[in-house]
Amino acid sequence: MTDPAIRAAELLKEHRESIDRLDAILVFTLAERFKHTQAVGQLKAKHRLPPSDPAREDRQIARLTDLANQADLDPEFAKKFLAFIIQEVIKHHEQHQS
Numbered sequence: 001m002t003d004p005a006i007r008a009a010e011l012l013k014e015h016r017e018s019i020d021r022l023d024a025i026l027v028f029t030l031a032e033r034f035k036h037t038q039a040v041g042q043l044k045a046k047h048r049l050p051p052s053d054p055a056r057e058d059r060q061i062a063r064l065t066d067l068a069n070q071a072d073l074d075p076e077f078a079k080k081f082l083a084f085i086i087q088e089v090i091k092h093h094e095q096h097q098s
Helices: 004-046 054-071 075-097
Strands: none
Touching: 004 075, 054 075
8 A cells, every 4th residue: 555645746746747748738839829820910010901800809709718618617717818818919910010
């Protein structure tokens, strides 16, 4: 039989390793997403389109809320997360407009 404290330490280590892998996935996924949004920003600047698209943002928020519900993730957290990303994307798009 294993000492409960040793088993708890092993489980903690496993969870932390999973968290570290997922953090890496999030960072690389965000980097890939921003590569595409940078390309969108360049296209918008080239064609003199506005940096933000409120209708698309609304659709994205609704879509993400739905995905969050499916994933059993707090939809309010998901909306805040997407709002932060959208704010960053718009900032980049505005920089392309300059």
